[in-house]
Amino acid sequence: MSVLEVDDVVVEFDTDAGRITAVDGVSLHLATGETLGLVGESGCGKSTLARAIMQLVPMQRGSVRLEGTDLGSLSRRELRRMRHRIQMVFQDPRGSLDPRMNVSTLIGEPLRVHGIGDRASRAKAVAEAMELVGLPVAVADRLPSELSGGQQQRVGIARAIVTDPAVLVCDEPVSALDVSIQAQIINVLDELRDELDLAMLFIAHDLSVVRHLSDRVAVMYLGQIVETGTASEVFGEPRHPYTHGLISSVPRADAESAARLQTARRMVLGELPSLLDPPSGCRYRTRCPYATAQCAEAEPPPEPVGRAGGLHMVRCHHWRTIVSAAPEPQESATSQELAI
């Protein structure tokens, strides 16, 4: 059963230049212990979607159901009470921590505001959370400014898991960190998910990281999910030209790196269109090498790929005809691939 069900969510914003639809009818679901990776370029609406799921920005349409409860139907007070079941890890580790609170106060705060346990049991829970995320006891009294970036993000994660949530939403949790620290934080999230049986929505622009952590993946473009499926389906056999372009864009430390970038350039043309004036029909058609007149007229519906009842869905009129255009190296790399 899905612990989180997001159905047809629409988020609109008023900007100086006019109204934009940042999230345009997104539906997704998450089961316990499962990780859904959400990828897309900046401005595709993935962070806004995360905030809509967290009920931090108002939705124009759609519903977010957490463990069966429609969050949109709750009063402010009821929503606040539900929040300990869904928590978030933010991109900016330092900015997401109150600079005047020390580590143990920060981690204990969610317990305090939800009135979970007494003072002693809270202290114990804080200590456990610190151990889970790999924070030494010695930093308990420190302020965020006295911690390294990696430690700050560990505090952010500890805060998010201390209330034992069902769902963890991670919005670019490692992109502000140095490479060697990224690996540490990814491992922390990986371990936590296994240990706490969390449902995790993992948002990142780094496809390698997403592939490493995710069971399923959703690719977002201009507010819509254009392809979704298991990580090996989406990344191994991409059907949407945009997914294919994204995958080819990832610079890999191997000999075909430059050739792959050429593919990327063929699959993703030109510039991201403005959200103020999104293309008619298929959102991707202005950058798509396969676009036809049909793409401008009708918005492609999500279509199942492969076996019936499978998870792999794509929104493209031409996915059947362009399958052959996606020769991607499968699964794990072989030594030959790296050899020069």
Add this chain to the structure above:
Amino acid sequence: MSGMPLLEVEDLHVTFRTASGPVHAVDGVSFTMKPGSSLGVVGESGSGKSVTARALLRLFAITDDVQISGAVHFDGQDLLRIDERRLRDVRGGQIGMIFQDPLTSLNPLMAVGEQIAESLRLHRGMSRSEAAAEAVELLARVGIADPEQRATELPSSFSGGMRQRVMISLAIACRPRLLIADEPTTALDVTVQAEILLLLDELRRSEGMALMLITHDFGVVAATCDDVQVMYAGKLVEKASMAHLFDRANHPYTEGLLRLVPRFEDAHTGRLHPIPGQPPITGGGGSSCAFAPRCSYAVDRCRSEVPPEVAVGPQHLSACWLATDRAKDNTEAGQPWRRAQ
């Protein structure tokens, strides 16, 4: 190995004097670049890779209390010893530079075409109309559509990727013989990054200029550079051709960096292998291998003596006391970092 080197850096040291003591940001770095070659400089933040590039052109803030020593031979002159006026000719003239954040390097109140034209008039002595025409030409060459129109626009009306293209056109305006790109794509999306990397590679070949690309991402180097050098705590720890390095990474730090990031081609294969600990904040300058505290192979000698650069293959240097042994292991048993997976 034929021909004069374009750039020859000898024993470069850069020390910042800060309130909490000296920081040896660059600690005895030597390397050469041939005309038209491409070199990737890889390291974590604080490794000294950016400072090295800035030191070549003495690009430091006035507020920095910085001490530079060594020699930077470029085109028959020592850039560290020529006066400020001649150095200004080299900057933006024979050596172009682009940075991570193009917005801060462009004048926000001046049309981009004018900014390029200004540089052309300054460095290439062009007339106003010649420079304006050439500016449009340059914008077209870096792949900006409708260049006549866009030349009249302000930097703020360009997207991140387009701004970086403008920066590149500005950097190549004076036909530099060396282009230094400091994390040019770190702030960009992958699809835009792909285009910028391809553009840099194509320009290098068509303009015949050398490219020095500073990054933390081996993938970026692989796509654009023939040679690579890895920096740690202000020192070069490994130098090799890119192709050679994938197969035979020798230095434990390089090995750590390579196995640190999840590789896209792998599905979930267990935990990642982070390098424990953090780089020293005071840079180099110690009497031991700076990486020893984080190195799982470290022996006593690593903690008492600075390792020299050892040749471990053709044009492959590694600054590690275990370099020779590790090179042997590599050929016998393949890459340890690959074996681990």
Add this chain to the structure above:
Amino acid sequence: MSVIVAKRTGTDPGRTSQHRVWSRLIEALGSRGWILLVLFLVLLVAASIVPDVFAPHDHETQNLRARLLAPGESSPDGLHLLGTDSLGRDLFSRMVIGTRLTMFIAVTATLIGAAIGVLFGLLGGYFGGRTDRLLMRLGEAQTAMPMFLVAILLLSLLGPSVGILLVVLPCLVWPIFARVVRAEALRLREETFIEASIATGCSTSTILGRHLLPNVAPRILVLCVVEIGHVMLSEAGLSFLGVGVQPPDTTWGLLISEGRPLLAVAWWLTILPGVLLGITVLVLNLLGRYWEARSGAAG
């Protein structure tokens, strides 16, 4: 903190040269100078708590034979360090006694003003929108009115009393607090940690009280110190005009006022309390700005 300094100079160009003077003064203080300033304030506080320890004479004892003695002259009662007034009362003792009420009014009025200003500033800054517009218009309307004249009018209508002063003086300072706190709250509202606290499930009062307030507290404290000086000046002004504190109570402002008719014959009666008032205001200002500069340097 440095950002805030820039903002203040940015909105008020006249402030820059003034600002330079202050930073010179602060530089001149060096790293230990502030101890002297604090010591001075400690003396003032001590004088208001136990005036008898400091006052050499009884401040109410009149001695017509010792009228208008210049500073340093002696009467049969002993040395009058700062001279005597027209009734022969010892000026130094009167200044010591006046300290209590001067300090009491200034500190209390500032705290009341700060409380109102902080509350309005937090609410306006955090909620924005209509709440913010309403509160800020109120502050602006008040700033635009010649509040000092309104105060005079009010006090002359209702009759001067310390109680009314404690209503009127806070009105002069709350808009300053509201403005500063609002600016800080506006900035902090955009910080991720506020969003993070909402996501965590904090209530609005928790966010205002536990997250916003502690983060603006250092600025409020500094502002309090500076504003105490300004309130002191306003009180002195009102008392000088006869609509402030009334005898037999006394404050420095009232002393200045009482000495004014005799300025030609007994300058010390006006000048000396004036100097004390001036020094106190300067010390408070310096200390406030010193702390601000130091906390700014620390991050």
